[in-house]
Amino acid sequence: MILADTSTNAPQQKAHATATQGTPVAVTTAETTGRQAVEVRNLEVFYGQHKAVHNVSLSVKHQEVTAFIGPSGCGKSTILRCFNRMNDLVRHCRVQGSVKIHGADIYARGTDVMELRKRTGMVFQKPNPFPKSIHENVAYPLRIHGVRGKAVIAEKVEKSLRLAGLWEEVKDRLHASALSLSGGQQQRLCIARAIAVDPDVLLMDEPCSALDPIATKTIESLINELSKSITIVIVTHNMHQAVRVAHQTAFFYMGNLVEAGPTDKMFHNPEQHQTLAYVTGQFG
């Protein structure tokens, strides 16, 4: 019954089948058990007096895709933005507890936040390319992190655009404005920009919510491809998407982590009834 609920839609089911084919969920999980990219312990986040995240502990496995799901306002974005300290930019936002990335406590004193953000790329819900050329968008992170030389930069830009699956579409107009691209192309450009400096972790906050199904599919296969070398955390409201791309899924409700585990288990055999109710669309 649950199975039917998560994949009633025939094309979606097909996409599910094709997308998960190349990434055997169980095997990958077994192989990499014990290698944590992100470890969160007792994380609490406050916006002024309002407590948005309650005592969350979880770990994100190395070179896997982890999906954060949960109803709107449950704190998914807030937690994600703790992983690269984007919350530092928000006034009155206070973070307690510890977040370790590859063993280093990123909220410890003396953390180089610029370096952290370089190694922890972020893709936002709305595509946000700079009003510069396509080339300049991808060259920007390279430049600010000290990469010099036209040829070197051009080479890295091409590599990132290829990885993001955008190269063929833009190679003839690298110096056109990034704003002339379609929404899906812009989002892939933002991914290319985020992976240009070879991050270890890629944080994606609802990267497909502004895109049509075809662009969404392109990005999903891109996520599958990237997850071979990068740890990915993706926030999504789309249950099918979580099933299609994520090895692990974490379900949040009202600022609490309800349950986390392998995606298969979370969708078919969860331990908490709340999880079951949410993934079957009975609330949220």
Next chain:
Amino acid sequence: MTLPTTPTPEGYHHHEWWPRLVSFVAKILCSAAAAVALVMLFLILGYMVWKGISGLHWSFFTHLPLQEPMGMRNCIVGTLLLAGIASLIGVPIGMLCGIYLAEYAPRGWSTQGIRLTLDVLAGTPTILFGVVVYQIMVVRPQNFNGWVGHLSLWSHRVQSWMGITNGYSGWAGGLALALIMVPIIARTTEEMLRMVPLAHREASAGLGASKAETLWRVVIPSAKAGIITGIMLAIARVAGETAPLFFTAFGNDAMVYNPNRQTPSLTEQIYNYSQSDDPHWRAQAWTASLVLVSMVLVFSAAVRIATRKRRIRTR
């Protein structure tokens, strides 16, 4: 079961009459106001061209006021000199001030106070700036009582140290004009920076850029067109200032390249000549007005074209 009836074509015509009347009247009023404004503008410009064009000979640009035929070469150069000095001082200070307000100032009543002060200064009659600069740079301090006296004394010491004349000079005129520019540029810069979407700042920060890198490489380039427009407006504005120059640059019938001397300007000359009994001099005033307006026009157009080309290249 009955299908919902689709509206018939006639159905669309059963509007109430008054919304259409209101929108019709509003349209008429707006168009009429626009027409009145445009007609007035063209009347003024047309009158100026008509009165000024007769005096427009080559000698106007090559001769000095006391030569025959008269010209205003010194005034044109003087206006450029004064606007140049004003821009050199006023543009960076105004921009930095705007950047501070938009990006670094703490939120609170003190910042709000600065903002209000700048708005008031931007609307202050400009003669005030002339009087202030006159007090601190031009008149020799008679007594050293009170803070104005001290300011004046120190200003004169600094002037001597920098080799700037105590008295009427191009420097004093330029400073007065710069003071007029600062609030205008500061507020437009701030507004333009605030209009840059948060998404751009977040994108940049998320890539590991520092605040300064985000500011100089993303935020300011996005706001560039608006900031430049603000600067142009400020320059055009001070190029047309007259009153503050009476107290500061004063004027000169000779050719002046050195801002340490009393410096002529088109506006000041227009004022002087338009007061004259001699119709020939009054005609010269009209010609000077025409030249001044044309200079501002050409300058604005040139900056616009130059920045537009830049934008296409970088995009």
